[in-house]
Structures are given as C-alpha cells and as structure tokens.
Amino acid sequence: MPELEQGPAKDRTxxxxxxxGGGLAMAVTRAGFRPLLFNEFxxxxxxxxxxxxxxxxxxxEEPWIPEPGQKPPLxxxxxxxxxxxxxxxxxxEVDILAGGPPCQPFSLGGIAKGDEDKRNMFPQMFKAIRQIQPKAVICENVRGLLRPSFKPYFEYIIREMELPFVERQENVSWSQHDEELKRRMTDESIPPEQRYKVRYLEVNAANYGVPQIRRRVIIVAFRSDLKKVDIDAFVASMKEGDYSEDALIRSMLGDGENEGEYWQRHPDVPNHVKERVLKRLPMTPPLDDGKKPxxxxxxxxxxxCADGKALPEITDDLLDRTEHNLGGFTDHIGWPDARIYDGHTPNELDRPAKTVKAGVHGVPGxxxxxELDKRVRDKTSPDGWRYKHRYMTVRETARVMTFPDDWVLKGPRGEQMxxxxNAVPVLLGEVFAKAVATALDKAESEA
Structure with a gap:
C-alpha cells in the first residue's frame, strides 16, 4: 500500500x-521514517x-534489513x-522505536491488574531500547496508567525508560529495581548514549484533528547524547493540539446573520437535526481561541477529515451483513439488531465519536x-419523535480512527473492529512522529 511505500527526504528509520492493525506503523511511515521491522502477535x-x-x-528464519523500496519484514x-x-x-542506526504495549493491564475497561498482569509488555520496550539504542521512542497507552493506584508503577516506567541499561534482574521486584534506578539517576558513569530524556503527555485525540474523543498517554523519549534536542520545548509545542471544542461550537453557531460554517459544509442536514444540536449549545459563542473545529x-x-469521498448511506434494506460494494468501498457493511438503552447510548453525528474500543466480549457502551438523521413517530418520547440508529460499519469506524479507505483489514467483522x-489513530500518531522527526532534524543540523 502507498502508506508503507513513502520515501522520506532523509533516510530515517x-x-x-x-x-x-498498523495505525502507528502507518503514522510513523507518513512522518518520513522507513520501516525496518514490524512485530505483532x-x-x-x-x-x-x-x-x-x-x-x-x-x-x-532471521529478519532481513530492508533496503529503501523493499518490503519491511514482519x-x-x-x-x-x-x-x-x-x-x-x-x-x-534506528531513528525511532514506536509501539503501544498491550493496554489491558492498565485499561479502565479491564481488570486493571497493572504490572502484575502477564500482558504487561513495557519490559519488552525497555529490552528493545537496550538492543537497538534508538534516537527516539514513542510509546502510546491508555489513560488508566495515570490512575492513582498505578502512579508508583507509572513513575517507575518513566525511570526505567530513562535508564534502560540499568537492567532489572530476575527475582528482583519492580519496587526494588525502582530504588536502584533512583540511586543511579545522577550516576555519571552511565554514558549519555545509554540514557534517555523522557516526558509524557495526556492527550485527547480530538484536539489533534481525529474525529473521536480518545484520551491517551503519549510517552516520548530522546537519547541523551542528542544534546540539541529540547524535550521540554517539544512537549510544550505538542501539549494542546490545533483543534478545539470551542471552535466547533463557533462553527455551528455562526454570526447571527449567516449560518455556521459547519452547516454550510453539510447542507443536507435536516432542520430538525440542526435545531436539536443548536439548542444544546451556549447562546453566546466562545471566544476565538485561534484553533480549528x-x-x-x-x-x-x-x-x-481526509479530503475523501462521502461514504454511501446504509439504508434499512442494507442491514443484512452483506458486502454490497457500495461506491467501491470495502467493509462498508450494514449490520442488524443495534440496540440502545440506559448506559448504552449511541454516537451523535455532530460530535466527535466516542472512543473506539476493542472489548473481549463485544464493544460496550x-x-x-x-444515531441517524432520520426519525420516526414515537408516542413514548417527550417530543413525539424517536431518532433511528444502527451499528457503524467497519469502514466508518476506520475513518473515525483516521485509517485511509484503501487500508485493508483482515478477518471477520469482530476481528476488524x-x-x-486497539490501534493508535493514524493522524494522532503522525502528528507526534512528525514532531519527533523535526526535533531530530533540528538537533542534527545544529550539531
């Protein structure tokens, strides 16, 4: 696919x-890094x-080291x-090591055993850092890592990434190893190429242009011998993103005389939908924050979001689990029997989508x-109307995750979802990977 074939101006790896499913891999490639190796279970x-x-x-067999233009090994x-x-x-030399270790040990939606969970793969990230000594590391995980109950272990993760060569030995608890790391933070015998400057950011993907409320933790590290990298300036520049809810509200409210730009972009939205959305917004537009909606x-x-074509409508007669090849889009398949009830409310079209999840027993919540624009009469509803709803298709969900339409997802619907x-939204990963590439370029040009 084109996303894995882009060649960087500088051969970064x-x-x-x-x-x-390739979200962060695609993001890093789009940011100009040539993939040398993928691993997945x-x-x-x-x-x-x-x-x-x-x-x-x-x-x-052993993986090969691909040349530019050659397929990367998996x-x-x-x-x-x-x-x-x-x-x-x-x-x-590897410029960037990227990965999102399995998040279930720390997820708010899971059992949350944390470091005791055998699925905790952070130690494997540290092993990889020791083996390849990348210039930079990007690591994505769930916000559950910041829960008070996990705070000591999360701080340990950061320290272990700062000193990955101070290796934890067998039969040594993480808390014992953490004490050793604390003692050796100022140990000048550890060379700078074996140390990393590490920071983390709590982000909402919607603030970076992703059409989804998705709160995550991004951990970024730069090797300490890259002295010209200003990691604090990097964090400051990435902290907020270029998009905001206030800007979305302004784009919907308009200026009192002219309809909001948002509705001009979607001229076919029924008036009853616009009125419903506008009714919940503040009377006075928020102040201009200089951001995009x-x-x-x-x-x-x-x-x-991607300057692409609109996906064809899934009508009631298409909710049949069948691929109709609508408009040439794959995986745009209607699925029947969607339900809503207390605690299981649908996505609204005129908001960023809810967090896409990968539940073991189906997607909760x-x-x-x-929810659709179409409505039917319902005597039990306060206003006499009920809006229709359906399951999102895999292709619609992929768009919410900012995957391109030509990205192929294998397996049955449940596995695709x-x-x-489990993926990193492509656009979110790309924003951070490009910022890392810029920081490396600047540091090396000034060296």
Missing part, C-alpha cells in the same frame, strides 16, 4: 513493536499488515523471543452504534 493483525505490504518472515509471534541486536551488529462523526463519514479499537 523505524522499528515498530505491537504493530496491531495476533494472527489477524499480522494478516492485515501483510495485506498492506509488510512481508512475513518465515518461521525460524516477525509474527511473541516479542519476548525477538532479538533485535542484529541492527547494531550490522551498523544500522473538532472534527465530528459526520465529518468523518462525509470525507472531510454504544461505541459502535450511531478489535484491530481498530
């Missing part, structure tokens, strides 16, 4: 762990990566058995259901 996610131009490494299997020291042995679910479906729910 990347390694991607926990690649999943889940079978269907591996099939997705192969369908989008990665090449599977035969079992028992090692399918347990990251704990992956040895990446061959890069340094062959004189290959949050993107909405309607924007995503209409193709506004209505995250995969959307799981890959999307």
């Amino acid at each position: 990347a390694v991607e762990l926990f690649a999943g 889940a079978k269907r996610a591996c099939e997705t990566l192969v369908a989008n131009r990665a090449e599977l490494v035969p079992e028992g 090692v399918a299997g347990d990251v704990q058995t992956l040895d990446m020291s061959y890069f340094r042995q062959n004189g290959v 949050w993107r909405t679910l309607r924007d995503a479906i209409a193709g506004v 209505g995250e995969s259901v959307m 799981r890959q999307l729910g």
Whole structure:
C-alpha cells in the first residue's frame, strides 16, 4: 500500500513493536521514517499488515534489513523471543522505536491488574531500547496508567525508560529495581548514549484533528547524547493540539446573520437535526481561541477529515451483513439488531465519536452504534419523535480512527473492529512522529 511505500527526504528509520492493525506503523511511515521491522502477535493483525505490504518472515528464519523500496519484514509471534541486536551488529542506526504495549493491564475497561498482569509488555520496550539504542521512542497507552493506584508503577516506567541499561534482574521486584534506578539517576558513569530524556503527555485525540474523543498517554523519549534536542520545548509545542471544542461550537453557531460554517459544509442536514444540536449549545459563542473545529462523526463519514469521498448511506434494506460494494468501498457493511438503552447510548453525528474500543466480549457502551438523521413517530418520547440508529460499519469506524479507505483489514467483522479499537489513530500518531522527526532534524543540523 502507498502508506508503507513513502520515501522520506532523509533516510530515517523505524522499528515498530505491537504493530496491531498498523495505525502507528502507518503514522510513523507518513512522518518520513522507513520501516525496518514490524512485530505483532495476533494472527489477524499480522494478516492485515501483510495485506498492506509488510512481508512475513518465515518461521525460524532471521529478519532481513530492508533496503529503501523493499518490503519491511514482519516477525509474527511473541516479542519476548525477538532479538533485535542484529541492527547494531550490522551498523544500522534506528531513528525511532514506536509501539503501544498491550493496554489491558492498565485499561479502565479491564481488570486493571497493572504490572502484575502477564500482558504487561513495557519490559519488552525497555529490552528493545537496550538492543537497538534508538534516537527516539514513542510509546502510546491508555489513560488508566495515570490512575492513582498505578502512579508508583507509572513513575517507575518513566525511570526505567530513562535508564534502560540499568537492567532489572530476575527475582528482583519492580519496587526494588525502582530504588536502584533512583540511586543511579545522577550516576555519571552511565554514558549519555545509554540514557534517555523522557516526558509524557495526556492527550485527547480530538484536539489533534481525529474525529473521536480518545484520551491517551503519549510517552516520548530522546537519547541523551542528542544534546540539541529540547524535550521540554517539544512537549510544550505538542501539549494542546490545533483543534478545539470551542471552535466547533463557533462553527455551528455562526454570526447571527449567516449560518455556521459547519452547516454550510453539510447542507443536507435536516432542520430538525440542526435545531436539536443548536439548542444544546451556549447562546453566546466562545471566544476565538485561534484553533480549528473538532472534527465530528459526520465529518468523518462525509470525507472531510481526509479530503475523501462521502461514504454511501446504509439504508434499512442494507442491514443484512452483506458486502454490497457500495461506491467501491470495502467493509462498508450494514449490520442488524443495534440496540440502545440506559448506559448504552449511541454516537451523535455532530460530535466527535466516542472512543473506539476493542472489548473481549463485544464493544460496550454504544461505541459502535450511531444515531441517524432520520426519525420516526414515537408516542413514548417527550417530543413525539424517536431518532433511528444502527451499528457503524467497519469502514466508518476506520475513518473515525483516521485509517485511509484503501487500508485493508483482515478477518471477520469482530476481528476488524478489535484491530481498530486497539490501534493508535493514524493522524494522532503522525502528528507526534512528525514532531519527533523535526526535533531530530533540528538537533542534527545544529550539531
């Protein structure tokens, strides 16, 4: 696929762990980093990566170091058995290590065992840092990492990333290792190329142009021998994003004489929908914050977010689990029997979508259901009307995650939705990866 073929102006390189359905991998590639290696455990996610131009490494064989234009290798299997020291042995420098270690140990929607959970893969990120010594690291995870109950362990994660070569030994608890890290923070015998400057940001993907409310933690690290990298300036520049809810409200309210730009962009929205949306907004527009409006679910479906074509409408007769090849779009398949009830409310078209999730027993909370513009008479409703609803299609969900329409997702619907729910929104990852590339370029040009 084109997303994995883009060549950077400067040959910067990347390694991607926990690649999943390819969100962060695509983001890093779009930011100008050439992929040298992917690793993923889940079978269907591996099939997705192969369908989008990665090449599977035969079992028992060593991955190759790809040349520019060559397919990047995918090692399918347990990251704990992956040895990446061959890069340094062959004189290959890796610019960025990217990955989102499985989030279930820390997720608000899961059991939340944290570091005791065997799915905690942060130690494998630290092992990879030791083996390849990348110039920079981007790590994405759930906001649950910042919960008070996990705070000591999260602070330990940051310290371990700062001193990844102070390795934790077997039979040593993380708290014992943390004490050693604290003691060695000022140890000048540890060379700068074995240290990292680490910061984290709590972000909402909607603030970076993603049509979805998705709160995550982004951890960024730069190798300490890159003395010209100003990591605090980097964090300050990335902290807020270029989009805001206030700007969305202003775009809907207009100026009193002219209809808001948002409705001009969507001229076919029924008046009863506009009135319903405007009724919940403040009478006075928020002050201009100089930002762009949050993107909405309607924007995503209409193709506004990626300057693409609008997805065809899924009418009642198409809710039949059948691929009708509507407009040439794949995975735009209607699914029947969507329900809404207390605690399971649908997405609204004129808001960013809810967080796309990857529930083990299905998607909870209505995250995969959307309310439509169409309404029917309902005597039980206060105003006598009820808005219709349906499940979102896989393609609509992919747009909410800012995946391009030509990105192939493998497996049945449930597996495709799981890959999307586990992914990093492409646009969010791209914004941060481009900022890392800019910081590296600036630091190296001034060195």
